[in-house]
Amino acid sequence: MKAQRNMMDGSKPTETNRPIHAPDGHPAIAQGRVGVLLVNLGTPDAPEAGAVRRYLREFLSDQRIVDLPRAIWLPVLYGIILNVRPAATARNYKKIWREESDESPLRYYTRAQSDALAAQFEGAVIDWAMRYGNPSIESRLDAMTAQGCTRILIVPLYPQYSATTTASVTDAVFDAAKAMRWQPAIRVAPAFHDEPAYIDALAAETERHFNTLDWKPERVIMSFHGLPQRYFDAGDPYHCHCAKTARLLREKMGWTDEFAPLAFQSKFGREKWLEPATDATIEELAQAGVKNLAVIMPGFVSDCIETLEEIDISGREIFMATGGQNFTAVPCLNDTPEMTALLTAITERETAGWL
Ligand SMILES: C=CC1=C(C)c2cc3[nH]c(cc4nc(cc5[nH]c(cc1n2)c(C)c5CCC(=O)O)C(CCC(=O)O)=C4C)c(C)c3C=C
Numbered sequence: 001m002k003a004q005r006n007m008m009d010g011s012k013p014t015e016t017n018r019p020i021h022a023p024d025g026h027p028a029i030a031q032g033r034v035g036v037l038l039v040n041l042g043t044p045d046a047p048e049a050g051a052v053r054r055y056l057r058e059f060l061s062d063q064r065i066v067d068l069p070r071a072i073w074l075p076v077l078y079g080i081i082l083n084v085r086p087a088a089t090a091r092n093y094k095k096i097w098r099e100e101s102d103e104s105p106l107r108y109y110t111r112a113q114s115d116a117l118a119a120q121f122e123g124a125v126i127d128w129a130m131r132y133g134n135p136s137i138e139s140r141l142d143a144m145t146a147q148g149c150t151r152i153l154i155v156p157l158y159p160q161y162s163a164t165t166t167a168s169v170t171d172a173v174f175d176a177a178k179a180m181r182w183q184p185a186i187r188v189a190p191a192f193h194d195e196p197a198y199i200d201a202l203a204a205e206t207e208r209h210f211n212t213l214d215w216k217p218e219r220v221i222m223s224f225h226g227l228p229q230r231y232f233d234a235g236d237p238y239h240c241h242c243a244k245t246a247r248l249l250r251e252k253m254g255w256t257d258e259f260a261p262l263a264f265q266s267k268f269g270r271e272k273w274l275e276p277a278t279d280a281t282i283e284e285l286a287q288a289g290v291k292n293l294a295v296i297m298p299g300f301v302s303d304c305i306e307t308l309e310e311i312d313i314s315g316r317e318i319f320m321a322t323g324g325q326n327f328t329a330v331p332c333l334n335d336t337p338e339m340t341a342l343l344t345a346i347t348e349r350e351t352a353g354w355l
């Protein structure tokens with residue numbers, strides 16, 4: 001038995017943690033604890049081309065993200081993308097980097113969400129990991145089992161299910177488990193695109209933010225990260241989840257379809273992605289005479305390069321250059337009390353019988 005791995009502090013066995021009926025000298029084994037691992041997408045370790053290149057290499061090598069045959073994709077990835085994109089992406093990360101803690105916003109808020117959840121569940125081990133980059137899923141699962149977690153709930157921090165994101169987290173979790181002799185019991189929380197606590201949290205954050213403005217939005221674009229159209233055609237339910245979140249939020253806020261249109265951002269590569277595109281929608285609304293525009297991005301639970309740079313900086317520039325007057329991006333749920341309430345509700349339900 002590889003029990004030493006579970007004795008992080010090298011302590012001697014005690015009456016309480018020595019297994020019943022175990023012979024004298026049996027090593028202490030931490031066990032019987034429940035763990036919750038929050039997992040977000042990932043982010044580079046520094047806003048530098050080298051760190052961004054390492055991160056993008058791992059990210060864009062995942063067949064869940066780009067499903068093209070490797071013989072076609074790898075020459076494009078290594079020959080073009082990893083030579084050209086890291087410098088440009090690093091410049092964008094620099095614009096939004098959190099200098100005080102030297103990390104990306106996505107990493108900062110993911111940790112804050114984990115810390116806030118931990119305060120709700122004394123005795124459980126609450127931790128966080130990144131699908132790509134650091135801290136890795138494997139390293140945190142190892143740390144959790146070392147602390148005695150024999151039951152672990154994985155919470156992918158994606159409200160809408162997609163094979164590219166949610167399933168990729170599950171792949172990485174079970175790949176890590178393949179190397180374990182003593183595996184914990186593992187549960188994976190489902191997507192929460194229509195969970196009342198999630199819709200309530202979005203509504204509360206939107207209202208709070210709108211109350212800080214001295215102008216009234218004429219339109220609110222609900223912008224979600226996009227996907228290749230081909231993935232949707234092949235059966236990925238992501239688009240349907242986004243459409244349902246948008247409908248529920250409209251109903252909650254009393255918005256019409258025209259007032260709050262759905263759009264998809266962050267197109268990557270040449271193939272057709274889900275439409276309409278957010279940048280084109282911003283431009284069209286400005287051209288149609290809309291002067292006051294808000295964008296809310298419900299698919300991101302943490303502010304990140306896609307919300308802070310692509311929308312709040314670049315989207316704003318498009319709007320202003322096309323005749324707009326007031327633009328605002330609603331902050332993500334981040335470390336708000338409503339986000340903690342949402343994660344608490346998910347954890348309570350999905351650990352039923354464990355905690
Ligand atoms: C084929 C490429 C991509 C797919 C498919 C994709 C799906 C997808 N991504 C998110 C969430 C995030 N993506 C983020 C950054 C990001 N995404 C891609 C490409 C695809 N995403 C790239 C190349 C990048 C890096 C930035 C860049 O070079 O432009 C992020 C932000 C990470 C951060 O550190 O801030 C998030 C979050 C979802 C939800 C999704 C499918 C539904």
Ligand SMILES: [Fe+2]
Binds near residue numbers: 266
């Ligand atoms: Fe992405």
Ligand SMILES: [Fe+2]
Binds near residue numbers: 266267305306310
């Ligand atoms: Fe982007």
